[in-house]
Amino acid sequence: MRPLAHPAIEDVQLEGILHALSDPVRVAIFTNIAGADCAQTCSAFAEVNDKPIPKSSLSHHFKVLRDAGLIRSERQGIEMRNTSRCAEIEGRFPGLIPAIVNAHALQADRVA
Amino acid sequence: MRPLAHPAIEDVQLEGILHALSDPVRVAIFTNIAGADCAQTCSAFAEVNDKPIPKSSLSHHFKVLRDAGLIRSERQGIEMRNTSRCAEIEGRFPGLIPAIVNAHALQADRVA
DNA sequence: TTCCATAGTTCGGATAAATGGAACTATTGA
DNA sequence: TCAATAGTTCCATTTATCCGAACTATGGAA
DSSP, X not given: OXXXXXXXXXXXXXXXXXHHTTSHHHHXXXXXXXXXXXXXXXXXXXXXXXXXXXXXXXXXXXXHHXXXXXXXXXXXXXEEEEEEOHHHHHHHSTTHHHHHHHHHHXXXXXXX | OOOOOOOOGGGOOHHHHHHHTTSHHHXXXXXXXXXXXXXXXXXXXXXXXXXXXXXXXXXXXXXXXXXXXSEEEEEETTEEEEXXXXXXXXXXXXXXXHHHHHHHHHHHHHHO
């Protein structure tokens, strides 16, 4: 098992962020992690929007979020602790993440 | 040739916007159209960042931007007039487009 | 009118990326 | 040592992207 790679904040690309968050499952996972007050495990998202996500797909989604620089994943015993990198990204692309998180909330409201 | 379809603003999805702008060519085209003070033709982007874009690819990119609700395309004689739908999107997802346009500008500066 | 040039679209085949089941790895607790 | 849990990796299938070639639409010139 390869070690988890996290890009340096200066290597984070806008396109990568937008691509990572252009998937409904990933944007849901990310906004949840960003809004949580403690680290979240991967398996906490075994279901997203009442839809079960296979383990291998979940793992892939977390890798995309990680590679985009949106989250940091650290193994803690048997599980993975995922936290958002919002503060770092805010320094590089001010207002970007808040605008996306807000847009996601607005859209969720409308559907609900 | 099918008529050009434009989604109603209330049908515009965040995921669609992020997906459309997750491509370096498309985000360059969009920010250019959004920043221009008059409509732009498709062929104005035959080159993007000194890289030639094939016609069929360009046409595809414009369709993605159109389907995402980011631009409006109207035939004007022999050519197509493309304008951004920034104002409409601002009403639906406040701050989203400005944040992305700004992030794109910051990233372009860093590379330059 | 007919013909040609220009601007975009559509088709189709090749290439690349997403999906998810099955097998694997790593860690902990019994 | 063994079993259980949390994730990862592999790989085959499906899906999306890319781009050359053929096509459509409009307008201007002969």
